[in-house]
Amino acid sequence: MKRWIAALLCIALVQGAGCQRIYLPKEAIEEAHAGLPANLENDPGVAVPTGSTATGAPANVDFPDREAYYVSLEEALARGLESGTASARGGAGQGLVDDNLVSNTGGGSLNNQVDTIRILALNPAIQTAAMEQSLARFDAVWVSAANWTVTDNLQQGLASFNNGQTVAVSSSIVKGLPTGGVSNISFITNYQALSTPPAGAFGVLNPQYTTSLQFGFEQPLWRDYGVEINQLLNRLPGIGGSTMPAAAAGAFNGRQTVNSQQPSFTGTGSEGILIARTRLDASKSEFERNLNGLVLNVEVAYWRLYQAYGRLYAYEEVLRIAHKAWIINQAKFTAGTVGPAVYHPIRAQYEEFRGERVAALGAVLEAERNLRGLMGLPMEDGRRLVPVTSPTLAPYQPNWDAAIQDAMFQRPELSLARDNLRLAQYNLQVAKNFLKPDLRFTGFYQPIGFGTRLDGDGTFVDGSGTQRPTNAFRSLSSGDFNNWSMGLTLSVPIGFRFENAAVRGSRLALAQSYYLLKDQEERATRALTQQYQKLAEWYRLIETRRAERKAYAEAVESRFREFAAGKTTVADFLLDSQRRLATAQVKEYEAISEYNNTLARFEWAKGNILKHNNVVISEGQLPPGTGVRAVEHERERTQATVLRERPLPFLQPGRMVGDLKGNPTIVNLDEGPLVPQPQANPPAAAMPNGNLNFQPGQPGQPRQLPNVNPASGFELPQS
Numbered sequence: 001m002k003r004w005i006a007a008l009l010c011i012a013l014v015q016g017a018g019c020q021r022i023y024l025p026k027e028a029i030e031e032a033h034a035g036l037p038a039n040l041e042n043d044p045g046v047a048v049p050t051g052s053t054a055t056g057a058p059a060n061v062d063f064p065d066r067e068a069y070y071v072s073l074e075e076a077l078a079r080g081l082e083s084g085t086a087s088a089r090g091g092a093g094q095g096l097v098d099d100n101l102v103s104n105t106g107g108g109s110l111n112n113q114v115d116t117i118r119i120l121a122l123n124p125a126i127q128t129a130a131m132e133q134s135l136a137r138f139d140a141v142w143v144s145a146a147n148w149t150v151t152d153n154l155q156q157g158l159a160s161f162n163n164g165q166t167v168a169v170s171s172s173i174v175k176g177l178p179t180g181g182v183s184n185i186s187f188i189t190n191y192q193a194l195s196t197p198p199a200g201a202f203g204v205l206n207p208q209y210t211t212s213l214q215f216g217f218e219q220p221l222w223r224d225y226g227v228e229i230n231q232l233l234n235r236l237p238g239i240g241g242s243t244m245p246a247a248a249a250g251a252f253n254g255r256q257t258v259n260s261q262q263p264s265f266t267g268t269g270s271e272g273i274l275i276a277r278t279r280l281d282a283s284k285s286e287f288e289r290n291l292n293g294l295v296l297n298v299e300v301a302y303w304r305l306y307q308a309y310g311r312l313y314a315y316e317e318v319l320r321i322a323h324k325a326w327i328i329n330q331a332k333f334t335a336g337t338v339g340p341a342v343y344h345p346i347r348a349q350y351e352e353f354r355g356e357r358v359a360a361l362g363a364v365l366e367a368e369r370n371l372r373g374l375m376g377l378p379m380e381d382g383r384r385l386v387p388v389t390s391p392t393l394a395p396y397q398p399n400w401d402a403a404i405q406d407a408m409f410q411r412p413e414l415s416l417a418r419d420n421l422r423l424a425q426y427n428l429q430v431a432k433n434f435l436k437p438d439l440r441f442t443g444f445y446q447p448i449g450f451g452t453r454l455d456g457d458g459t460f461v462d463g464s465g466t467q468r469p470t471n472a473f474r475s476l477s478s479g480d481f482n483n484w485s486m487g488l489t490l491s492v493p494i495g496f497r498f499e500n501a502a503v504r505g506s507r508l509a510l511a512q513s514y515y516l517l518k519d520q521e522e523r524a525t526r527a528l529t530q531q532y533q534k535l536a537e538w539y540r541l542i543e544t545r546r547a548e549r550k551a552y553a554e555a556v557e558s559r560f561r562e563f564a565a566g567k568t569t570v571a572d573f574l575l576d577s578q579r580r581l582a583t584a585q586v587k588e589y590e591a592i593s594e595y596n597n598t599l600a601r602f603e604w605a606k607g608n609i610l611k612h613n614n615v616v617i618s619e620g621q622l623p624p625g626t627g628v629r630a631v632e633h634e635r636e637r638t639q640a641t642v643l644r645e646r647p648l649p650f651l652q653p654g655r656m657v658g659d660l661k662g663n664p665t666i667v668n669l670d671e672g673p674l675v676p677q678p679q680a681n682p683p684a685a686a687m688p689n690g691n692l693n694f695q696p697g698q699p700g701q702p703r704q705l706p707n708v709n710p711a712s713g714f715e716l717p718q719s
Contacts, residue, residue, distance in 0.1 A: 058369075058380040061361050069383035070642045070655070075634035076302050076375055076387075077295060077613055082631060083376030086115045086294035093293075093601045095300030097373030117376070120290050124619075127276075127283040134276040137236055140175040141255060145247035155196070164194035172248035176236045178227045181219030182252065184244040188212045189454075189472075205460070209451050209472035212483075216243025216444040221488075223436035232272040232430050240489070243444040275426055282419040288610070288617060289412040294374070295609050299600040301371040303593040306387045308367040309654035310589030312360040316657060318582040319357055321556060322350040325574065328564055349575045353582070386654035388641055391596045395539050400532060403606050407528050410607030414524060417517040424513040428506040434499045443486035449476025524605070531602040538595035545588040552581040592650065 037046045059066055087098040102110040111119060149166045172186035193207040224230065224237040241249025271279065325346050333343040368385050372378070408414065451472030452460065458470040469475050493499065559574040603609040610617070647655035 056380055056382070059365060059384070061358050061365070064361060064365065064384070066382055066384040068386045068655075070386050070388045070638055072634060072638040072641060073299060073302050073387070073389040074613075075631060075638050076298050076371065077615070078630040078634045079375045079377065080294055080298040081117065081291075081615065084117050084294050084298060084374050085376065086117060086120065086290035087297055087374060088115070088293060093296045093300050093597070093604060095297050095302075095304045095370055095374070095597075097301075097370045099373075115290055115293075117291070117294060120287055124280065124283045124287050127280045130270065131273070131276040131280050133270040134234075134273045137255075137270065138176045138178065140173050141248075141252055142171070142173050143245075143248040143251040144171040145169070145245065161194060161196065161198050163196060164192065166193075167191040170245040170247060172244055174244060174248050174252045176252075177219070178230060179219065180224045180226065180230045180233075180237050181217065182236065182239045182243075183218075184214075184216045184248060186214040186216070186244055186248060188214060188245065205450065205452055207452055209454055210448065211451075211454075211472045211476045212446050212448040213476070214244065214444055214446040216442075218243055218440060218442045220438065220440050222439040223433060224438070228274075229429065229433050230272075231274045232426050233433075234271050234275075237440075240440075240442065242485075243442055272426070272430075275423060278419050278422050278426070282416055284617075285412040285415040285419065289416070291615070291617065292412065292604055292607070292609050295613055295615060296600055296604045298371070298374045299613075300597045301367065301374050302387055302389070303391065303596045303600075305364070305367040305371050305385065306391065306653065307589050307593035308360065308364040309387070309657060310593070310650070311586045312357065312364050313649060313653040313657050314582055314585035314589065315353055315357040315360050317585075318578050319350070319353040321560065321578055322346070322353045325560070325563065325578075326350045345575055349578060353578075356582070386652075388638060388645075388652050388655065390645075390648075390651040391592050392599060393542065393592065393595075396535060396599060398532065398535070398602065403528060403532065403602075404525065406606040406608055407524050408521065411524050411605075412607065414517070414520055414607075417513075417520040421510070421513040421517050424506070424510040428503070428510050431499070431502040431506040435496055435503065438489075438491040440489045441486070442489065444484065446483040447476060447479060448481040448483060449473060449478070450481070451475050528602070528605040531598055531605045534598045535595075535602060538591055538598050541591040542588065542595055545584060545591050549581065549584040549588050552577055552584050556581050588650070589653065 037043065040046055085097060087096060089096040089098040089100075098115065102113040105113070146169045147167070149168075151162045151164060151166070153163055155163070168188075168190050170186055170188045172184050174182060174184040176182055188211070190210040191207065192210075194204070197204055197206040218239050219225070220237050224233065230236065239249055239253060241253075270276070329338060329343050329346045332338045333340075369379065371385060449472045450468070451474070452458075452470045454472055456471050457474070459467045460470055462468050468480075469478070475481070555577040556574070559577050563574050600609065603612040642655075645652075649656050
């Protein structure tokens, strides 16, 4: 008896060896669910709208004044990585937030229609759970069953011998094997008590207990055989059930479908382990692809906001010149020294620049809206974002060979294409597996014990005259009765027509996947080539447009001095120079912005943008010691930058907009503001500080502005 108990425990431990621990610790799971409603799983009311969370109406060109919130590029990226959006609107790296809402796609989930980082971050975890389902098919299953039956037939002939009570109890541990087979150990006890047992030569034990241990094994020998193919199949080969109780066989076969509801409300088998692992790798690559897009879009949107502020600053400065010219011309027109042909074009130029400034202010608001959306900030919080990170103005000469190697190995899109090719190879292996005949081996060994009870030490004499114990357990441990069976089953489709068609389709799909990979590599090369070429182009444009702006600034200075001295014949030249100065300055801001955008796009095209921005993807909880969010660190650094660095027009134009405070200041675009010139009695109608809604003068009523042209770096003469 002891040796059978020891054997039972040993086999049970072997059977249960497939159990595995949860793939994430409890703390990591709790952290992933932080911020969710307390009763999300059971409360249907969480979907009820609660109203707008905005603090007020968003700013517009009529009411743009808000407190300046200085934000660095690093802080913008940190906030975007927390709750931003990886938008692909308009193509990769356009810096535009996607405002499209979800739509009905035929009953499927809507989660794949949005690209918010908080939603995307759950996809690899969901795929990891799917892989756990695939691995779980090799976990042992414990199946127990108990059935009571009462038979009460008419007391007639041999049929009356069946009358009575029967009880069948079984308990099995069933485990799938890596080779595709199934093993089991079952403990079975049957009880029978007949009402009218036969007598004489047909006498039976009554009541009778039958106890048995059954060791069963089923194994495919041809098709579905082997560790590799069973890591690809989406189920273990079905078992016939001849080597175990029917209840155990039915439960094990039923467990090959996962607990999921499709639209048909039927379970579907989990994918093969290698396929599930490949899909997990693809899910991680897809998450990295979206993260690359998020970082790129945030950076592009950041420099687009910088560019918008630069455009606004440029038109504010030429507006000052035009306003000063209008003041001078208004006095001459009132005195009658100039006629309408001279006066009205100057006033029209002033109004033109007012309109351009309004358009530039609208561009600032739109650029801020896009950046807020990509960063995951609310559309209005009473602050206006002001970029303070200085753009890169140094030349960059990348190594083409190293760049193309980085792109081939680091672009997550190419990893997705390679995973797609690997899946096609797996599918072909699975299809070839079904070209083999299905040959299976089945066998079991079953020690049995008989008796009239389950305890005691009594005996009885069987039909052969042998004395047997009445204790069924003692009879089982004696090893006197042993059943065993083995057999082979062969199933061969005639012609393999279905199987050959599947193989042909899988080969075509494999060829298609290979061509897809080569196409993606060519596209990646083209994208990298474009950014490589644009780097030199935009840097040279910075140089030429800076020279252009300086030349026009000198032209405006000389023309304005002549105009202020009364040479009205040069008014047209002054107007043209002012317009060209504004255009040149805007183009220089554009070149600087696009050069920095191209630097980011080049790193993105190499697949290196995360490493370039010190972003690392990791699983599970934050590392120990990471007690402060990256956003808080970057916020502190931003505040230190604002205190440490003085604002320069071409480095931080957002801080220069409307920043003269009514005091004339000589400003050079390349060097920044110099020492303000003292003014005992500044004009009462001077430009207010920081007021983005500045509307200098009304039609026909010009008012005094600071006597300075910050755009060109010279002091304007007094009228």
